[in-house]
Amino acid sequence: MSDIDESAPALTTPQEWRGYLREYNELYLRTADDELDSEQAWMGREPATEETVLAAERRLGVRFPPSYRAFLLTSDGWNGVGGWIELVWSCERIPWMRDTSGGASLIDLYGEDPDDEYAVLFRRSLDVAEGEDFWFLDPAEVGPEGEWAAYLFEPKHGDLKEFASFAELFHASRRLMEWFAGDDAAGD
Structure with a gap:
């Protein structure tokens, strides 16, 4: 069930994320199916402030894991992830899966058996992206x-x-885009 890329960077600091997201952005723009205007040249957003991240953590009652926290401090959300994920939520919009219509539907679908591992997982998880699929x-x-x-x-x-971290999940999305683009450098 786990998909771990030992060669991919851990991305636990904003500095590590900055370079990675610049490359990700370039790859996304090269492979995007739809026409993007010049104002959409950067798919990220302004970095969240430490205070904004802390407010989201207080609202949700958790401390975010290092790679996700560093991502938000680099770009408070992300447009155009690729695949069936449209965007990564900004701090003010991060919900628990159980509090979203999509998450509630999945919990209802799998929750007929209260011990169903999917339903249990969906109930306790933090939803970090929007799209047809779920991150x-x-x-x-x-x-x-x-x-x-x-x-x-x-x-x-x-x-x-399953992935070891938020960064690993992002790496998987990038590998998929590289595969679609036919990049020989996939995984670098």
């Missing part, structure tokens, strides 16, 4: 570096893929 983080699965397990759920197939 979410599980605060109950914390690794040695403080990273939460990250997931991609594809409802149309019922596929759940």
